Amino acid sequence: MTTEATRAEVCVVACADTYRGVGEILGHAVGIIPTLGARLAKLTFAPNLVMSDGEAFFMHTPPPLGKTASSGGVLESWLPFGKVFDVLATGRRQSIMGASQIDQYGNQNISLIGDRSHPKRQLIGVRGAPGNTANHRVDYWVPQHSTRIFVEEVDMVSGVGNNHLEGFGTGLKYHQLGQIVTNLCVFGYGPEGRLEVVSVHPGVSLNEIEENTGFSLATSEVPTTRIPDDEELRLIREVLDPKGIRSREVPE
Amino acid sequence: MSDKVVTAKEAIASIRSGMTIGVGGWGSRRKPMALIRELLHSDIKDLTVVSFGGPDVGLLAEAGKIKKLVFGFVSLDSIPLDPLFSSKRQGGHIETEEIDEGMVVAGLRAAAQRLDFLPIRAGLGSGVLPANPHLETIASPYSDDVYVAMRALNLDAALIHVNRADKQGNGQFLGPDPYFDELFATAAETTIMSAERIVPTEKFLDEGSFHTLFINRMYVSHVVAAAQGAHFTSCEPDYERDEAFQKHYVESARDPEAWAKFAERFLSGPEDQYLAAVRDFHQGRSEG
Numbered sequence A: 001m002t003t004e005a006t007r008a009e010v011c012v013v014a015c016a017d018t019y020r021g022v023g024e025i026l027g028h029a030v031g032i033i034p035t036l037g038a039r040l041a042k043l044t045f046a047p048n049l050v051m052s053d054g055e056a057f058f059m060h061t062p063p064p065l066g067k068t069a070s071s072g073g074v075l076e077s078w079l080p081f082g083k084v085f086d087v088l089a090t091g092r093r094q095s096i097m098g099a100s101q102i103d104q105y106g107n108q109n110i111s112l113i114g115d116r117s118h119p120k121r122q123l124i125g126v127r128g129a130p131g132n133t134a135n136h137r138v139d140y141w142v143p144q145h146s147t148r149i150f151v152e153e154v155d156m157v158s159g160v161g162n163n164h165l166e167g168f169g170t171g172l173k174y175h176q177l178g179q180i181v182t183n184l185c186v187f188g189y190g191p192e193g194r195l196e197v198v199s200v201h202p203g204v205s206l207n208e209i210e211e212n213t214g215f216s217l218a219t220s221e222v223p224t225t226r227i228p229d230d231e232e233l234r235l236i237r238e239v240l241d242p243k244g245i246r247s248r249e250v251p252e
Numbered sequence B: 001m002s003d004k005v006v007t008a009k010e011a012i013a014s015i016r017s018g019m020t021i022g023v024g025g026w027g028s029r030r031k032p033m034a035l036i037r038e039l040l041h042s043d044i045k046d047l048t049v050v051s052f053g054g055p056d057v058g059l060l061a062e063a064g065k066i067k068k069l070v071f072g073f074v075s076l077d078s079i080p081l082d083p084l085f086s087s088k089r090q091g092g093h094i095e096t097e098e099i100d101e102g103m104v105v106a107g108l109r110a111a112a113q114r115l116d117f118l119p120i121r122a123g124l125g126s127g128v129l130p131a132n133p134h135l136e137t138i139a140s141p142y143s144d145d146v147y148v149a150m151r152a153l154n155l156d157a158a159l160i161h162v163n164r165a166d167k168q169g170n171g172q173f174l175g176p177d178p179y180f181d182e183l184f185a186t187a188a189e190t191t192i193m194s195a196e197r198i199v200p201t202e203k204f205l206d207e208g209s210f211h212t213l214f215i216n217r218m219y220v221s222h223v224v225a226a227a228q229g230a231h232f233t234s235c236e237p238d239y240e241r242d243e244a245f246q247k248h249y250v251e252s253a254r255d256p257e258a259w260a261k262f263a264e265r266f267l268s269g270p271e272d273q274y275l276a277a278v279r280d281f282h283q284g285r286s287e288g
Helices: A007-017 A030-043 A082-091 A129-135 A205-210 A230-240 B009-012 B032-043 B055-062 B083-088 B101-112 B181-188 B202-206 B243-253 B254-266 B271-288
Strands: A026-027 A057-061 A074-078 A094-095 A113-116 A118-122 A137-142 A176-182 A186-187 A193-198 B020-021 B049-052 B066-071 B095-096 B117-119 B136-139 B146-151 B155-165 B190-197 B223-226
Touching: A007 A030, A007 A137, A007 A176, A007 A230, A026 A030, A030 A094, A030 B117, A082 A094, A082 A129, A082 B101, A082 B190, A082 B243, A094 A129, A118 B083, A129 B101, A193 A205, A193 B136, B009 B032, B009 B190, B009 B223, B020 B055, B020 B181, B032 B055, B032 B155, B032 B190, B032 B271, B049 B243, B055 B083, B066 B101, B083 B243, B095 B155, B101 B117, B101 B146, B101 B181, B155 B202, B181 B190, B243 B254, B243 B271, B254 B271
Parallel strands: A026 A094, A094 A137, A137 A176, B020 B049, B020 B155, B049 B066, B066 B095, B155 B190, B190 B223
Antiparallel strands: A057 A074, A113 A118, A176 A186, A186 A193, B117 B146, B136 B146
């Protein structure tokens, strides 16, 4: 009998589930738990998922967690940065990205905090978030669910939210926000495009989620997030992350 | 056959204040750092810089060389942020055109093709358009789509660093990724290319297949021999990123007093002095 799943393992499975039914596309995942999720999806229900080493190579078998092809694994193709832009333009990609801020309509910010001409904190920049959200499905991973991250309105829209799709004809027809997996819950989007709680991780109360979210949530009874099954737990613990690196992102 | 080999100083002398320059590499990878260090020693200023930004941006910003930065990100890869760039931005000292990194690519492609713009979906609906009111959208003549009309990023000069070059200006990359060096070169009036080693043309295929011959001499005006010319960024397979030195750069950059010491020790003299100071830094660590 396997021991009970940790919170990190519940999050891995929730990330994996964002890749259900995707077919033969590039599973792009930023962070340890999203990477484990994508790799778990590939080993179970999404065998055709394509995975990169985060640099220039597609991997037949992955490198050690957090490392690139130079540290191991088997290459299957070469995709330098220049070709990544071509792949996302074809739509054959799905991302789990991080976020410094996310607002009630799923706008994401990784650029800066404060005023853009004189920011309080300069962060990494919008990177590829505008292009990703304009071209293919994007999900987000938030390891520390807090009112600092979940804000009423983001300071610089990097990933495009559901309230900014008007005014470009059909230009944003490929925009699709999937889910937001946090250390407390899984969010989806309601009919108005606003965040709503889809499921709550075991041991978390709705109250705790409301207290750590900087905008109102129309909450009602929601189910508990899916628990990993025994085979998924075995794959996570013995095959994908035997060193337990996942607990660095979500401590037990 | 033309011989384009000059010193870094002679090459940088072709850059003028107020120019728009593109910097090759990506983040903290194969950046033309020897050329950047030479720029730091010059009195050139008011540059518009286009870069997939790494420590090139931090150093140029700190030295007051940048009037405007066109970028999608600035990162040191193994360390997410460059403190020199962050502090200049937070002080409101740099004008920015912050755009999606795919838009940077589209702008360079437009420039390379001598077009005013190229359409791209990236940027629609994001904060990039309100932040850059000079960027327009354009309606498709064939459907109801509207796209960003990404304006050409015409460069006066491009600076790139490659693994091998010949005297005529052909360049070879031997690492995992060519990055956008060729695009920078084609988008620029003139390109300065530094190389780890200058080799006879007939020796190119000794180290890599013909697929690695990515820069041709039509695009290159000056060739500079610069061993360790990407230091402290990576230049695989010649060397990996110097992580210990990058960490020292970042720690120094966080504190003005420590930065003054760093600049005095590493950035006050010519390139050979820099490389000697770096050797000394590593020796001090292994003894310490």
